[in-house]
Amino acid sequence: MKIKVTFPDKKIVEINSGASAAEAIASWNKDALTNAVAVKLNGEIVDLSRVLKKDAVIDVIDVNSDAGLDILRHSISHVMAHAVQEVFKGAKVSIGPSIQDGFYYDFEYEKPFTTDDFEKIETKMREIIKADYPFVREEIERQKAVKLFTERKEDYKVELINDLPPDIEIVSIYKDGNYIDLCRGPHIPSTGVIKAFKLLSVAGAYWRGDEKNKMLQRIYGTGFADEESLTNYLTLLEEAKKRDHRKLGKELDLFQVNEEAGAGLIIFHPKGMMLRYIIEDWERKEHLKRGYEMVMGPQILKVDLWKKSGHFEHYRDNMYFTEVDEQTYGIKPMNCLSHMLIYKSKIRSYRDLPLRYFELGTVHRHEKTGVLHGLLRVRQFTQDDAHILCTPEQLNTEIRAIADFVNYAMGIFGFEYEVELSTKPDHYIGTDQDWQLATDALKNALEDNKINYVINEGDGAFYGPKIDFKLKDALKRKWQCATIQCDFTLPERFDLSYIGADGEKHRPVMLHRVILGAIERFMGVLIEHYAGAFPVWLAPTQCILLTVTDKHIPYAQSVYEKLTEAGIRCEKFFENEKLGYKIRQAQMQKIPYMLVIGDKEVSAAAVAPRARDGANLGSVPVQEFIELVKEMCEKRK
């Protein structure tokens, strides 16, 4: 019997029923098989060996496509598991998916794996690849699968099968050589298809991602269609390491984390503080432009107030407490309480609303030791926090204005971001009805602003749902910075009210929001984003004066005074060193402009700027250089 197979070019090929997808492709276009790892059959991705029994629409999955790489990496993870079990007898497998840029596989084994074991594993993997075992798919009855994996002492696989929904009767397994894995597939045709892979790291990982479960050993690796792509990726990793904000923080003398002072506590050095000051100064002005008022609350507030807000019940584990005069105080992990007390300090009219309280508020949160990470995850940080108290009718406009503000701010720094809507978590306060109202308000505002977003189920704050803006750093990791949280509950708990046009008391709604998020985290992401080479308006040092010889010092000193007087952040490098050395030092400090001063400049009342990118601007009158820097600052360049 013949069947018809339709290909992407609309060409229809007739083949015998029972032929494989690979055979069908070969009869259509032989070259298409060269880089094929799987096939999209009527929209479903399956093995090339899949047998065709009726008419079908087929698309080839190329190894270099996202789906193709996914399949390749997933197959490499099988080969790795295969190798690990050969090298380490008794190692049990659990799960081994492909992930962004690679794959991992989780094992249980009595002895810890180390990176020293990688060579043995990789050697074994190469043997398996050389043997070119086909990946054979078999579909077997659920109970047979349980028996098979029980015999092979693969407890985790047995657990996975047992946890499948009851209506599933058939499961698929994949074999390559003598290795068998429970797996949905699809896989590459055979192990020999693998051309380039590398094991990268080992780490602990909880079974099924639950910290109550046993910790397994995870091996991370990556794989590509060819050696060149792998090398390029490894080079990229090296480059990313060079822009690590912790490394740059040290090299550019921006900040330190000191063991004696405490983990997760940032000590800002002069240059780091200058950068922070510039950002904060910019932010304050932007807030004032948008109708915010600056406020400030205390670091510690009595514990009863934290009980009233619900923080004591829901957030206690993350809080620090201190005892003063037999009174317990909570060190603030959030800024909202003081802002509510400001609101409550007098009777409010609907004419007063919305009220927008802005505070660069420093908070303390007790984060677990293992999560601390440079500036990105710390225990004390400052939020560019604001609380907006408004009527329910004003909610939409306010949320949309904040989303615009975020967009504007991200544009200034050149960040791309993604938006998520996080809904009600397991532990929450307030009524379901209010949660629904709050969630709808956020959702509607996003839709009115035509912002694409994904729903992040159950990830809201305990007092309300939130919109999270996640921006991407140099390593493609996503960091939550901006967030908008809609809260009906705290105004209720604090009995906030305003007098409406009807003369009656009404309950205001509160929006919690940050734009940059935590200044520390934002700076960390910013450092990596610019690789430490800050634009002129942000650079802690905008220019450095380099004298050619000692005789140029008096003139250079006068230039320094002029520049400093003009508000330009300038450094001196008048030491007795060769110009090449001074340029090299300035270059490594990533200072935007090096101002060379020699005989020519002295006689022309000029400076000779050399830009960070190496461009030599020749001799420029001092005043002209001042104007140049000022213009760049105004344009945020």
Next chain:
RNA sequence: GCCGAUGUAGCUCAGCCGGCAGAGCAACUGAUUCGUAAUCAGUAGGUCGCCAGUUCGAUUCUGGCCAUCGGCUCCA
């Protein structure tokens, strides 16, 4: 908090099987006065993360703690 690795001069890193601790850069001193990515010579600098233990003797071996790194869980 959990798994694993690491902690040596200001920084980057050597240091074998337990026997008085090393380099480069930086710092300091001197010479040199030089035009776009490292001038030369010399000097100084260490509680080998902290606390115990084993040992005649511990940077080295063992244990505990602290911190950092890679992850997991959690989060701005």
